[in-house]
Amino acid sequence: MDNFLGQFGPATVGGLAIGSIYALVALGYTMVYGVLRLINFAHSEVFTIGGFAAVGVFLMVGVSAPVGGFALIGLLLLTVLVAMAASGGTALLLEQVAYRPLRKHGSSRLAALISAIGASLFLQELIKLVIIPHVFGQSNGAIQLQNMPRVIDKTPLFSIGNAPIRLDHVIIVVAAVIMMVLLDRLVNGTRVGRGIRATAQDPEAAVLMGVNIDKVVRTTFLLGGAMAGVAGVLYLLYFENLDYRVGFVVGIKAFTAAVLGGIGNLRGALLGGFVLGLVESWSSIFLGAEWSEVTAFVVLVLVLMFRPTGILGESLQRARA
Amino acid sequence: MTGNKSPLRRAFAPIGAFNDKMRDWWEGANLWVRWAVYLLLIIFALTLLPSPQFATFMMPGSDWVSTLIHPIGTFILLAIGLNVVVGQAGLLDLGYVAFFAIGGYSLAYFGTKYGWNFWATVVVGILLTGVSGIILGAPTLRLRGDYLAIVTLGFGEIVRITANNTDEIGGARGITGVPHPTLPGVEFTLRDAAPYYYLMVGAIVLVIILSRRVEKSRVGRAWAAIREDEDAAELMGVPTFKFKLLAFAMGAVIGGFGGAIWASKVSFIEPGNFPFILSATILAAVVLGGSGNLPGVIVGAFLIAWLPERLRFINEYRILIFGAALVLMMAFRPEGLLPSRRRRAELAEGTGGMGSMGAEVATQTTVEPSEVSK
Numbered sequence: 001m002d003n004f005l006g007q008f009g010p011a012t013v014g015g016l017a018i019g020s021i022y023a024l025v026a027l028g029y030t031m032v033y034g035v036l037r038l039i040n041f042a043h044s045e046v047f048t049i050g051g052f053a054a055v056g057v058f059l060m061v062g063v064s065a066p067v068g069g070f071a072l073i074g075l076l077l078l079t080v081l082v083a084m085a086a087s088g089g090t091a092l093l094l095e096q097v098a099y100r101p102l103r104k105h106g107s108s109r110l111a112a113l114i115s116a117i118g119a120s121l122f123l124q125e126l127i128k129l130v131i132i133p134h135v136f137g138q139s140n141g142a143i144q145l146q147n148m149p150r151v152i153d154k155t156p157l158f159s160i161g162n163a164p165i166r167l168d169h170v171i172i173v174v175a176a177v178i179m180m181v182l183l184d185r186l187v188n189g190t191r192v193g194r195g196i197r198a199t200a201q202d203p204e205a206a207v208l209m210g211v212n213i214d215k216v217v218r219t220t221f222l223l224g225g226a227m228a229g230v231a232g233v234l235y236l237l238y239f240e241n242l243d244y245r246v247g248f249v250v251g252i253k254a255f256t257a258a259v260l261g262g263i264g265n266l267r268g269a270l271l272g273g274f275v276l277g278l279v280e281s282w283s284s285i286f287l288g289a290e291w292s293e294v295t296a297f298v299v300l301v302l303v304l305m306f307r308p309t310g311i312l313g314e315s316l317q318r319a320r321a
Numbered sequence: 322m323t324g325n326k327s328p329l330r331r332a333f334a335p336i337g338a339f340n341d342k343m344r345d346w347w348e349g350a351n352l353w354v355r356w357a358v359y360l361l362l363i364i365f366a367l368t369l370l371p372s373p374q375f376a377t378f379m380m381p382g383s384d385w386v387s388t389l390i391h392p393i394g395t396f397i398l399l400a401i402g403l404n405v406v407v408g409q410a411g412l413l414d415l416g417y418v419a420f421f422a423i424g425g426y427s428l429a430y431f432g433t434k435y436g437w438n439f440w441a442t443v444v445v446g447i448l449l450t451g452v453s454g455i456i457l458g459a460p461t462l463r464l465r466g467d468y469l470a471i472v473t474l475g476f477g478e479i480v481r482i483t484a485n486n487t488d489e490i491g492g493a494r495g496i497t498g499v500p501h502p503t504l505p506g507v508e509f510t511l512r513d514a515a516p517y518y519y520l521m522v523g524a525i526v527l528v529i530i531l532s533r534r535v536e537k538s539r540v541g542r543a544w545a546a547i548r549e550d551e552d553a554a555e556l557m558g559v560p561t562f563k564f565k566l567l568a569f570a571m572g573a574v575i576g577g578f579g580g581a582i583w584a585s586k587v588s589f590i591e592p593g594n595f596p597f598i599l600s601a602t603i604l605a606a607v608v609l610g611g612s613g614n615l616p617g618v619i620v621g622a623f624l625i626a627w628l629p630e631r632l633r634f635i636n637e638y639r640i641l642i643f644g645a646a647l648v649l650m651m652a653f654r655p656e657g658l659l660p661s662r663r664r665r666a667e668l669a670e671g672t673g674g675m676g677s678m679g680a681e682v683a684t685q686t687t688v689e690p691s692e693v694s695k
Contacts, residue, residue, distance in 0.1 A: 037467075038467075039467045039470070039471065097648065098648050098651075098652075101652040101653075102651060102652060102655075107651065107655055108655070108667075109467060110411070110413055111651045111655040112651070113413060113467055113470060114413075114604070114608055114647055114651050115647060115648050115651035115652065117415075117601055117604070117644075117647060118605075118643070118644045118645065118646070118647025118648040118650075118651065119644065119647075119648050120644070121598070121601060121640050121641075121643060121644030121647070122641055122644030122645050122648065123644075124640075124644075125638070125640045125641035125644060126641065129637065129638065129641060248597070252471075252474070252475070252478075255471060259468075290482070290485075290486050291482070291486065293478060293479075293482055294478075294479050294482050294483065296475075297472075297475035297476070297478060297479050298479075300471070300472065300475055301460060301461065301472055301475065304461070304464055304468055304472060305460050305461075305463075308464070308468070
């Protein structure tokens with residue numbers, strides 16, 4: 001128990017940071033599911049692409065020592081924009097190639113999910129066989145950022161109780177919350193967002209009311225992809241390494257977070273991400289980090305068994321989200 | 322369907338026409354002709370297929386018989402098992418490799434720890450996988466199709482990670498010295514692949530007969546009803562939950578059987594043998610071959626196991642090609658190379674067991690049942 005109390009603070013901080021990343025990725029699952037009733041299995045690779053785009057920016061800019069102040073803010077903004085563009089573009093392409101033809105035929109959802117798995121495997125291997133060796137010149141399918149100069153300083157800034165808070169913790173949580181608020185405003189406060197909500201609620205009626213469904217679907221993929229891109233940058237800052245399979249685990253956990261919060265519900269995704277991050281972080285004090293994936297899956301099964309609509313309920317399809 | 326005009330769809334048309342002709346002939350053939358064909362196929366599998374003449378063409382410069390056992394034989398066994406779950410009952414299982422692992426680990430554990438005999442352990446392993454199928458199915462089979470897919474994926478990963486983290490079953494190092502089968506007059510060893518080949522052929526024939534008999538029975542009809550429209554099946558008095566559980570258990574049993582034979586052949590087992598990609602590969606075999614149609618599934622498994630071995634230069638790009646093939650297949654021929662007619666009709670209707678994605682958007686004719694009830 002002493003052990004638990006001693007580690008509780010740091011585990012909470014770590015859980016919130018990793019939870020923010022899950023939450024951002026979960027947004028993509030939740031929005032696409034809300035609009036198309038499709039688990040976008042390849043969303044995990046959209047996230048990975050964002051991370052690799054960030055590595056590319058760091059290498060291009062040529063960071064040689066941890067940066068601070070305005071230079072850091074500028075660098076992060078640039079990285080986030082590039083990663084959002086890369087991930088959003090991938091998501092759009094994915095929709096165009098893997099889902100649109102099926103949607104046009106009105107294919108079964110089984111066919112759509114299998115197509116999604118195919119796209120996921122394809123992208124994963126593309127990153128492993130083409131992008132990593134030919135763009136980054138690495139051969140083992142992974143990129144260790146530790147071998148490069150650090151981008152941000154990782155000494156504790158201050159502590160709350162016995163939990164030291166580092167700059168990257170702050171950046172991750174703040175960035176995630178800012179992105180969430182922006183997305184929430186976009187979906188709830190603009191004309192584009194109204195189209196998304198209308199489609200999620202009742203596609204047929206939305207079409208009759210003059211909503212351009214194709215445009216709505218594209219926007220949804222673009223927004224979800226962009227959020228995953230931000231998550232990729234934050235993941236890289238936090239863990240300082242990436243490999244081609246990283247999206248698989250993060251993707252599963254983010255999907256769990258989306259279901260936990262109530263799939264189709266944007267605010268639910270944020271809540272689900274934080275809850276899952278914390279549960280995982282706390283449980284690994286007792287069980288060890290090697291069981292953290294198992295924890296996430298067990299949480300997923302329990303939620304689906306006892307409250308399949310999640311904590312906040314499925315709400316993108318209703319008017320609220 | 323606008324898609325019928327696309328060139329890729331037309332490119333598949335000769336296969337479909339040939340398939341239809343074969344099927345018409347088969348429907349019309351009498352019992353003796355059918356038995357003769359079965360017999361010829363078995364004789365072919367036992368004599369010609371593993372022969373050196375065949376090997377030079379199929380697999381020059383490599384051990385063809387070993388390749389026939391693994392990956393080809395194991396893939397065929399697993400694909401037949403997964404076909405029960407995905408093709409017949411219409412439940413998407415993304416963690417099928419878990420049952421393969423449980424079957425293999427049962428044999429390895431009881432064989433090395435307690436020195437149990439191979440045959441007894443296979444029976445125990447099959448029972449254990451059946452039970453694990455029920456343990457997985459009981460809480461999760463009430464879920465909708467795509468949720469079920471994710472939960473089964475989770476189950477597959479849980480089994481792999483648990484094996485990796487449990488020292489009692491060897492942890493990450495795995496278990497060596499898995500027992501070989503014992504039969505009077507036949508010696509199963511690591512060096513000689515032939516006895517294992519006959520064992521594998523026997524297992525596949527057994528599983529095909531089992532799967533065929535069940536498909537034609539009341540159980541098979543119940544599965545088809547569930548696959549086509551679960552709500553309608555329930556209303557007609559089919560106990561859907563019970564039958565879905567049975568499909569899971571039967572698929573699991575076949576997977577476990579395959580795992581046991583495989584583990585005893587390679588005599589070594591470790592958690593790394595059971596990644597998610599193996600589940601995806603078996604699923605690809607079922608889907609590419611023609612989900613729900615036994616000959617199609619077998620052909621699909623054979624191709625997916627054999628092509629990367631034969632064309633070594635594509636081996637590195639194997640998964641990349643699988644991925645692209647799955648996407649293309651779903652866009653242009655979702656029913657697979659050799660589909661069953663019924664399955665093809667279902668997919669053309671856009672039902673295929675799970676309702677249709679975005680059909681309400683594309684055609685504006687269907688409404689999801691869940692939406693009506695709200």
